Amino acid sequence: MTPNLKGSLFMMGSMAAFTLNDTVVKLLAEDLPLFQIVFLRGLLTTVMLTATVAAFGKLSFRIPRGDRGKLALRTLFEIIAMVTFLTALVNMQIANATAILSALPLAVTLGALLFFREPVGWRRLSAICVGAFGVLLIVQPGAAGFNIYSLLALITVVLVAGRDLVTRSFSDGLPSMTIAVVTALAICLFGGVMSVTEEWVRPSATHFALLTLASCFIIGGYVFSILVMRVGEVAVTAPFRYTSLVFALVLGWVFFAEFPNALALTGGAIVVATGVFTLIRERQVKDG
Template sequence: MTPNLKGSLLMMGSMAAFTLNDVVVKLLADELPLFQIVFLRGLLTTLLLTLTVAAFGKLSFHVPRPDRGKVALRTLFEIVAMVTFLTALINMQIANATAILSALPLAVTLGAALMFKEQVGWRRLSAICVGAFGVLLIVQPGAEGFNSYSLLALVTVVLVAGRDLVTRSFSPELPSMTVAVITAAAICVFGGVMMVTEEWVPLQADHAALLALAAFFIIGGYVFSILVMRVGEVAVTAPFRYSSLVFALVMGWLVFAELPNALALTGAVIVVVMGVFTLIRERQVKHG
């Protein structure tokens, strides 16, 4: 198995794990308050992730001084993005929410041009504009079935793009798994604080099982997404990030009997094609 094939499979594994986590959270939200889910899932995730990192001998909480403010800012982006996305996910079709998030590579490319003065030629700029049109087809403002929670999914794209841009500025001395553990712990604490605004719902056996599944899946997503950065070429493996849309379409249909309309599906295809084009063009520019 070549490194690029391994990387592609790991990327698809990561997307499948994150999508399955979304499915479980959406199921739990029918019976449990949002922040109770966030806290309990975060507690399990932090525990399992810490044990996993410790088992590999990589557990460290040392953050270089220049990175401390950046880690705090990244964590803030992560927490707010988690709230906006889960709120959108609970109130709209899982495939539509995932399709909107597919605009991330386009948003990060634009953000890098604005923040880091990276050169973006007319081809990639055109792809960003066409991709934005694809997002509008998914959101469908003004349509009869328009769901205002789609706007929260769009806000999530901006927040996650900000998170990724901050991550790009980290120094090489900061271990990725340290950031992952800190993020998981911060989300757990945030969920615990916000949980006081909700009425506690006693856990049933099926709730506990689903929470354990959600924690398991999100750990898988974290681990696979880190491993994929160490295997294969990014330009080859990155387009497989769009497999999340396929997983979301299948799971939405099987679990929730949801299927986006023709306009939303067309928009999703446009976003994916433009995103893949942007990644390919970025590789060409770097090697040109």
């Protein structure tokens, strides 16, 4: 597989994992305080991820000097983005929150053009813009529907774009698994500190099962999101971020009875077509 094909698959895996995690967190938020969820999920995630990485002999905290400040900045972006998006998520339909976040392909692609001088051809940029139109069909924005939670989701777009661009600037000497472990630990500690401001609720066995499931999904999301920024061109992999909308539409329907209307379904079809076009175009470029 070409680096671009690998990056596209990593992106789809990341979107599936994050959207499944979002679904579980939204279910848990019906019974548990948000930061209690963040802390418990972060604790389980840190333990499982560290144990897995250590078992394969890949656990290392040797961070190149030039990457230390970047890692701190990436972690800060990750924490703030987590707070803004989860706050929006528990107060919005999952498809709408995810759709706003899907403005990321354009933001990240333009950022890669500005900061890394990565080439962005008219076909790739057109695919991103068409996908953005599909997003609008799903969101169907209007004055009545735009509120503070929509604004938080938009702020998340800026934060995650910054996180991804910082990730792309890391040297090859910084292992991806080290980034994932540091991220999980930082979010766990932040959640623990913030949870003291909430009244804790005793989790049931079902809650712990869901927390464990969310931890597995978030690990997959962390790892794939890091790998995708270190493999392939941003302009090729970015449109596959739109696949999160398809996952969100299906999961919102199944778990929360959030039924998409005809426009939303049309938007989802456009999103899928955008990803398929980009993948076919990449293979044509390779074969040519």
